[in-house]
Amino acid sequence: MDLRLPFHLAAGYKSASQRARIASEAWGAENLFCCNCTSNTLRRETANTHVVDFLCPACSDNYQLKSTQRRFGGTITGANYARMMSAVLANRTPHFHLLHYELPSEFIKNLVVIPRFAISPSAIQKRNALGATARRANWIGYVFNLRVVPDLAKIALVREGEIIDRRTARAQFAKIGRIEALRPEQRGWSLDVLRCVELLPSAEFTTDQVYQFVPELSALHPANRHVPEKIRQQLQVLRDRGLLRQLGRGRWLRL
Numbered sequence: 256m257d258l259r260l261p262f263h264l265a266a267g268y269k270s271a272s273q274r275a276r277i278a279s280e281a282w283g284a285e286n287l288f289c290c291n292c293t294s295n296t297l298r299r300e301t302a303n304t305h306v307v308d309f310l311c312p313a314c315s316d317n318y319q320l321k322s323t324q325r326r327f328g329g330t331i332t333g334a335n336y337a338r339m340m341s342a343v344l345a346n347r348t349p350h351f352h353l354l355h356y357e358l359p360s361e362f363i364k365n366l367v368v369i370p371r372f373a374i375s376p377s378a379i380q381k382r383n384a385l386g387a388t389a390r391r392a393n394w395i396g397y398v399f400n401l402r403v404v405p406d407l408a409k410i411a412l413v414r415e416g417e418i419i420d421r422r423t424a425r426a427q428f429a430k431i432g433r434i435e436a437l438r439p440e441q442r443g444w445s446l447d448v449l450r451c452v453e454l455l456p457s458a459e460f461t462t463d464q465v466y467q468f469v470p471e472l473s474a475l476h477p478a479n480r481h482v483p484e485k486i487r488q489q490l491q492v493l494r495d496r497g498l499l500r501q502l503g504r505g506r507w508l509r510l
């Protein structure tokens with residue numbers, strides 16, 4: 256993997272966002288690989304659109320590349336809320352590559368993959384509707400809230416300018432992929448509880464410690480009035496998927 260983005264290919268373009276898109280899509284076509292299988296290339300799809308999409312030629316998984324000069328922080332702004340939410344629930348979203356580069360060096364500083372199945376419905380949040388006089392009146396956009404994505408599902412390919420071994424990345428992808436077979440609504444809860452478990456101070460913890468997140472989880476799932484029961488159920492789901500080990504009654508180890 257070459258960490259330099261080929262900005263020279265975009266020399267004729269004035270807009271910074273267009274230059275970034277051209278450099279990052281050319282870079283992706285040369286350097287991106289599939290985390291879901293052993294393919295060491297991804298193929299660029301549908302050139303000349305706003306969205307930078309890639310397809311794995313071996314397993315046909317889709318990826319979307321988002322690049323920015325700032326570090327990815329809390330949220331990513333997206334387009335149509337209803338369409339994104341139905342894609343999440345139907346398991347049709349792409350995996351996301353989030354690429355952070357620096358200028359003027361043109362070097363990639365961070366690159367992570369967020370797998371499709373790690374996008375919880377509660378991570379897709381409505382933005383305010385455009386006003387009635389706007390061209391797309393009542394159109395509702397969304398933000399993808401990265402804060403609710405578990406760390407296990409943020410798979411680093413480059414971290415602070417250092418390339419991570421792709422076998423490590425693929426192993427992490429496979430590990431979080433153990434929840435892929437769950438239905439999306441159910442999986443959303445598993446992801447939310449896993450993130451709470453990651454926030455605890457040590458890998459060994461008790462069910463009571465997870466209950467401190469009841470207010471937060473209730474806010475993410477306002478329709479559910481049985482959050483403590485849901486937590487207990489999801490700890491068992493995560494255990495059955497090999498992401499936790501049960502040490503005893505109400506005692507757990509994060510694996």
Ligand SMILES: [Zn+2]
Pocket residue numbers: 289290291292293294311312313314315316
């Ligand atoms: Zn693949």
